[in-house]
Amino acid sequence: MRWTVRLKREESDLEEEADLYDDVTVQDLVAAQSTWRPVLLESARALKRAGKPIPRYLHWDWRAKEGALGRLDAKFYAIRAQGNIQGLMKLDLGTLHRCRLEPQVGKELVYVDYVETAPWNIAYYMHALGFRSIYGRVGLRLLQAAVQCSLDGELKGRVGLHSLSDAEGFYRKVGMSESAPDVDKQNLRWFEFTPESAQSCLEKYR
Amino acid sequence: MTEDSRRHMWAEVDALEQEARGMFVGGMLVDSGIDVGMDSGATSTDIEDEHKMRSAITRAFLTAMGATPTGEVRAASIEAMRQEIARVMHANARVAMITARNLDSLPEDVVESIYDELAELEQLV
Numbered sequence: 001m002r003w004t005v006r007l008k009r010e011e012s013d014l015e016e017e018a019d020l021y022d023d024v025t026v027q028d029l030v031a032a033q034s035t036w037r038p039v040l041l042e043s044a045r046a047l048k049r050a051g052k053p054i055p056r057y058l059h060w061d062w063r064a065k066e067g068a069l070g071r072l073d074a075k076f077y078a079i080r081a082q083g084n085i086q087g088l089m090k091l092d093l094g095t096l097h098r099c100r101l102e103p104q105v106g107k108e109l110v111y112v113d114y115v116e117t118a119p120w121n122i123a124y125y126m127h128a129l130g131f132r133s134i135y136g137r138v139g140l141r142l143l144q145a146a147v148q149c150s151l152d153g154e155l156k157g158r159v160g161l162h163s164l165s166d167a168e169g170f171y172r173k174v175g176m177s178e179s180a181p182d183v184d185k186q187n188l189r190w191f192e193f194t195p196e197s198a199q200s201c202l203e204k205y206r
Numbered sequence: 207m208t209e210d211s212r213r214h215m216w217a218e219v220d221a222l223e224q225e226a227r228g229m230f231v232g233g234m235l236v237d238s239g240i241d242v243g244m245d246s247g248a249t250s251t252d253i254e255d256e257h258k259m260r261s262a263i264t265r266a267f268l269t270a271m272g273a274t275p276t277g278e279v280r281a282a283s284i285e286a287m288r289q290e291i292a293r294v295m296h297a298n299a300r301v302a303m304i305t306a307r308n309l310d311s312l313p314e315d316v317v318e319s320i321y322d323e324l325a326e327l328e329q330l331v
Contacts, residue, residue, distance in 0.1 A: 008216075008220065011272075011274055035267070038263075038264050038267070039264055039267070039268065042261055042264040055227070055229065055242075055243075056240070056241045056242070056243050057229065057232075057235050057240045057241065057242055060229075060235065060238075060240065064238070065234075082271060082272065084271060090234060092233075111233065112230075112231050112233070113231070113233050113234040114231055114233065114234040114235070115229070115230040115231050116228055116229050116230070117228045118228070119228060120268055120271060120273055121228065122224065122227050122228040123224050124224070124227050125227070125228070126268075126273065126276075127276060129264070129265070129268070130265075130275050130276055131265075131268055131273040131274065131275055131276060132273060132274050132275075132276055133224075133273075134271060134272060134273055136220050136223065136224070137219075137220065137223065138223075139223050139226060139228075139230050140219060140223055143230075161230075161231045161233065162231055162232050162233040162236070163230065163231060163232070164226065164229055164230060164231060164232045164242055166225055166226050166227055166229075167225070167226035167229070167230040167231070169222045169225055170219070170222040170223050170225065170226050170230070173218060173219050173222050174219065185232065185233065185236045186232065186236050186241070186242050186243075188231075188232045188233075188236065188242065204215070205216075205219060
């Protein structure tokens with residue numbers, strides 16, 4: 001399926017429409033990897049020279065997840081604008097992860113396994129290269145897609161994830177509830193949407 | 207909601223999304239055995255080893271996509287160029303031979319020319 005979402009064009013501060021879709025193909029993963037990686041590496045080199053932090057998970061390869069494309073318990077989403085993939089997300093629809101927070105402990109949810117936006121949408125990376133970032137709100141639109149997927153699956157918007165430390169403020173801001181760091185996941189903090197907070201996120205950030 | 211409060215609401219969430227630096231969750235990373243920490247010392251050598259695309263090509267690609275330069279990268283003065291060149295020389299023996307001569311004694315137009323050449327050789331930008 002395909003939907004239209006609105007991203008923020010950083011240069012003009014105006015919203016632009018983009019395509020969100022869930023029929024992600026191997027070609028999409030390859031395209032993302034081949035266009036994102038050189039920019040990310042180039043930026044990382046610049047950051048390294050400047051003595052600024054770079055993520056250790058820089059070497060993530062979306063192509064390694066090609067095998068999950070056809071699985072019934074996984075779902076991929078992509079956002080495309082101006083012919084380029086602006087963000088990718090993988091959801092886990094299996095029963096491995098359940099709600100952890102009251103009052104919905106043990107209930108089924110949609111687990112956000114991975115979300116990444118194109119490096120040219122990240123000011124930190126682009127500034128290192130001497131450019132402004134291009135689009136904002138890619139991560140937000142993907143998270144909202146996860147909520148919609150949960151609603152469509154009659155899970156009432158319940159979504160859970162393990163946040164990277166730099167993203168924790170973002171999840172708090174959009175209304176997710178949190179628990180203590182998960183020692184089984186390198187101490188990443190667990191966040192989840194309740195039906196109410198999920199609905200609020202969709203309505204507030206239209 | 208007033209226009210001001212709406213703008214403030216978006217500014218807050220936009221800023222926090224930027225703080226996430228493009229990667230938002232770590233579940234699959236951890237399951238794949240990847241360390242989700244930040245390299246605060248920026249000491250990874252893999253970055254250099256894996257680099258295959260020239261800087262100029264990357265910049266051309268970004269420009270073609272509509273990315274606008276911030277103008278923050280190019281050194282602002284001849285002295286800043288000298289310092290930047292010296293830093294690159296120190297870090298890269300391969301190109302150090304280019305300026306075996308004393309940088310301070312080089313005319314300004316030569317400094318600028320060397321700077322641009324190094325930039326083109328992806329040593330600076």
